[in-house]
Amino acid sequence: MAPRSEEQFLALRTKSRDKIIEAATELFARQGFHGTSISAIAGAAEISKGLMYNYFDSKESLLDAILLKGFEDIDGPMNQLQTLKDPFERLYAIVEGTFAMVKNKQDRIHWQFMMSIMTQHEVMKRMHTVVAKYMKGYMATFESIFKDMAVANPKMESYRLAAMLDGILLHYLSVFGKSYPLEEMKNEILNQYEAYRKT
Amino acid sequence: MAPRSEEQFLALRTKSRDKIIEAATELFARQGFHGTSISAIAGAAEISKGLMYNYFDSKESLLDAILLKGFEDIDGPMNQLQTLKDPFERLYAIVEGTFAMVKNKQDRIHWQFMMSIMTQHEVMKRMHTVVAKYMKGYMATFESIFKDMAVANPKMESYRLAAMLDGILLHYLSVFGKSYPLEEMKNEILNQYEAYRKT
Amino acid sequence: MAPRSEEQFLALRTKSRDKIIEAATELFARQGFHGTSISAIAGAAEISKGLMYNYFDSKESLLDAILLKGFEDIDGPMNQLQTLKDPFERLYAIVEGTFAMVKNKQDRIHWQFMMSIMTQHEVMKRMHTVVAKYMKGYMATFESIFKDMAVANPKMESYRLAAMLDGILLHYLSVFGKSYPLEEMKNEILNQYEAYRKT
Amino acid sequence: MAPRSEEQFLALRTKSRDKIIEAATELFARQGFHGTSISAIAGAAEISKGLMYNYFDSKESLLDAILLKGFEDIDGPMNQLQTLKDPFERLYAIVEGTFAMVKNKQDRIHWQFMMSIMTQHEVMKRMHTVVAKYMKGYMATFESIFKDMAVANPKMESYRLAAMLDGILLHYLSVFGKSYPLEEMKNEILNQYEAYRKT
DNA sequence: TATGAATGAGCCTTCATTCAT
DNA sequence: CATGAATGAAGGCTCATTCAT
Numbered sequence: 061m062a063p064r065s066e067e068q069f070l071a072l073r074t075k076s077r078d079k080i081i082e083a084a085t086e087l088f089a090r091q092g093f094h095g096t097s098i099s100a101i102a103g104a105a106e107i108s109k110g111l112m113y114n115y116f117d118s119k120e121s122l123l124d125a126i127l128l129k130g131f132e133d134i135d136g137p138m139n140q141l142q143t144l145k146d147p148f149e150r151l152y153a154i155v156e157g158t159f160a161m162v163k164n165k166q167d168r169i170h171w172q173f174m175m176s177i178m179t180q181h182e183v184m185k186r187m188h189t190v191v192a193k194y195m196k197g198y199m200a201t202f203e204s205i206f207k208d209m210a211v212a213n214p215k216m217e218s219y220r221l222a223a224m225l226d227g228i229l230l231h232y233l234s235v236f237g238k239s240y241p242l243e244e245m246k247n248e249i250l251n252q253y254e255a256y257r258k259t
Numbered sequence: 260m261a262p263r264s265e266e267q268f269l270a271l272r273t274k275s276r277d278k279i280i281e282a283a284t285e286l287f288a289r290q291g292f293h294g295t296s297i298s299a300i301a302g303a304a305e306i307s308k309g310l311m312y313n314y315f316d317s318k319e320s321l322l323d324a325i326l327l328k329g330f331e332d333i334d335g336p337m338n339q340l341q342t343l344k345d346p347f348e349r350l351y352a353i354v355e356g357t358f359a360m361v362k363n364k365q366d367r368i369h370w371q372f373m374m375s376i377m378t379q380h381e382v383m384k385r386m387h388t389v390v391a392k393y394m395k396g397y398m399a400t401f402e403s404i405f406k407d408m409a410v411a412n413p414k415m416e417s418y419r420l421a422a423m424l425d426g427i428l429l430h431y432l433s434v435f436g437k438s439y440p441l442e443e444m445k446n447e448i449l450n451q452y453e454a455y456r457k458t
Numbered sequence: 459m460a461p462r463s464e465e466q467f468l469a470l471r472t473k474s475r476d477k478i479i480e481a482a483t484e485l486f487a488r489q490g491f492h493g494t495s496i497s498a499i500a501g502a503a504e505i506s507k508g509l510m511y512n513y514f515d516s517k518e519s520l521l522d523a524i525l526l527k528g529f530e531d532i533d534g535p536m537n538q539l540q541t542l543k544d545p546f547e548r549l550y551a552i553v554e555g556t557f558a559m560v561k562n563k564q565d566r567i568h569w570q571f572m573m574s575i576m577t578q579h580e581v582m583k584r585m586h587t588v589v590a591k592y593m594k595g596y597m598a599t600f601e602s603i604f605k606d607m608a609v610a611n612p613k614m615e616s617y618r619l620a621a622m623l624d625g626i627l628l629h630y631l632s633v634f635g636k637s638y639p640l641e642e643m644k645n646e647i648l649n650q651y652e653a654y655r656k657t
Numbered sequence: 658m659a660p661r662s663e664e665q666f667l668a669l670r671t672k673s674r675d676k677i678i679e680a681a682t683e684l685f686a687r688q689g690f691h692g693t694s695i696s697a698i699a700g701a702a703e704i705s706k707g708l709m710y711n712y713f714d715s716k717e718s719l720l721d722a723i724l725l726k727g728f729e730d731i732d733g734p735m736n737q738l739q740t741l742k743d744p745f746e747r748l749y750a751i752v753e754g755t756f757a758m759v760k761n762k763q764d765r766i767h768w769q770f771m772m773s774i775m776t777q778h779e780v781m782k783r784m785h786t787v788v789a790k791y792m793k794g795y796m797a798t799f800e801s802i803f804k805d806m807a808v809a810n811p812k813m814e815s816y817r818l819a820a821m822l823d824g825i826l827l828h829y830l831s832v833f834g835k836s837y838p839l840e841e842m843k844n845e846i847l848n849q850y851e852a853y854r855k856t
Numbered sequence: 857t858a859t860g861a862a863t864g865a866g867c868c869t870t871c872a873t874t875c876a877t
Numbered sequence: 878c879a880t881g882a883a884t885g886a887a888g889g890c891t892c893a894t895t896c897a898t
Contacts, residue, residue, distance in 0.1 A: 222426070297888075308863085623824070
């Protein structure tokens, strides 16, 4: 047999790495970081315990990778929206996307976990720079939207919208659950900016 | 010799229990729940390792007690405000109090911890009922204020304010830190309701 | 009030001591020695933990006292039988008494525990002398009976009867339980000596 | 490098497991179950403390495995005897084997331990079914022997022999020790059935 | 004599990580 | 690249015992 090409190797590596991340995310979300053992992750990812350490230096660095991937998963779609001309359309898409993302029962626990990671001092000691970078990116996106909308104070308006969105998610995901008026809250937000719609 | 009196025993118990809660709160906040050992707590509280178990069934139930105390610490002052006649004054006091509470550098880490507890699935599985009870209490307080203010939809307005407040805290405590425009955000909120001020 | 007399003090002491022994026996039998805490014993005996140590030097010495009491409880009735003239009557009474003792469901667990103590090397290291003394007493009783019966080899017959009795108890109490033909075994034993009955 | 082969893994596992059982049996017998720590077992077996838990779920399940092995160790030789034609020869071999087994000073403490396990309520709660299965097997063996001997009531005779044997062992191992007339007792038993010898 | 808070050694168990193959 | 047996530190927790009152 011919030796595997470079790309094949890379593909294999990526596949195993993804399987691990996927399995770990699921388990962490359901049982917590400390409630999930490397054994369990290896089992779920159908690889051996030892192999894990070929891809991640430690359990913690696996967690960091998951957090990173969480941000990237939001980042991609968000950047796609830049193509939309109308700033209200962009905002609308972001808000709709955020709420949709969180509504799926399957995903709810996943986002609750993301939120729980980000509120933990121990994790943020390591990951603060990365998290801040992404958050600033989102804020910049908001700001550019509000500029295009000719909102009075785009920067502050960005802070307000971000706080409102995350506050809603926090309440919905961790405190009130299904009884939360998620849809109404979404409409409240959108209505507030409705006046800026151009079309 | 005669055994200690009931009051003597109670005093002993109260003192030890308080020392444990105080030490554990500090350590949990700084190092996380799993990063803090019972040994460390006992050391900080200057008691023996085993004594903790005279007062709490487990490390987890100690955490629960801390969470509970956190809510009670907010609850007391909040209920005091009911005496204020002007609803705007009540709102003003709550908002000012909340921001003040969180600003003290000493306390920041403590409130970040409270927030991190509440976002953790494993904790909420046990404490959801209790947390929900307190949250509903706060919402009721908000609602009654907005009713007195004759705001159009007091219930929804409560959800909005609560989300905004917690979103701000989340961003300030866990993501942006000192660079967060805390003061401006506070003013934004208050300005919004300024029109309802009666005096 | 007049000071308590010596006897009253002694009576109190004895009463507490007995309550402890009674409670401990019950708990040990049901949960095992190591499965029973001093706290639990004190609770069941309705005294304080500290008081236990006025009566017994340690948990182990309490166990020893229980074992001792077990032997004494058999010893008393057994010695009473010496008054019976007919040796077969004496034997009959002993055998009947033994089987009766063990049949009561309440008591079964208690005798199973006695047996379990006596088979434990760690306990026997301490108590071997005492146990041996009592056992030899019983053997002497048997031997005197068989002598009076003019059995060929009284000493060996004593060993045989003792082994048979304890073997039956062992099987009944620990292995076969209710399905054991206890009554038939008793009759087998008695029938064997029936020929020696004098009346 | 290639991972170990299946057989290599199995060999490793078998070796470690056996070492653990051997070490634990010795220590349990000498110091009792509760008097023996996992640390001590690991030390004696020359493995790390944690490794025990790769092979046994808990200290208790290790005890269970030991008990099981004890029965299997008797079971094998006993079943071999089925090939003997003369039932008296079979009985003779069993009785001789039993007494021989127990006489070796090295093994005495081991069999005392087996007996002590079987008398302990806490153990029997878990293992009763298993123990009963083996005991019934032995009883069946006895019964078939007595049937072949044309003894009047084979079933009852089995109970009698079993009780006598275990009673003797109990007295020898736990109470009387070296002073016990073990040899004479053996002869008594054998003489009793001598008449049934065919050759 | 009586109480129960306090001690602290010691236990079982878990699990991230290593490493020989 | 892949395996899983082996390690060992560390942790939560129990409980016999002590002691100030």
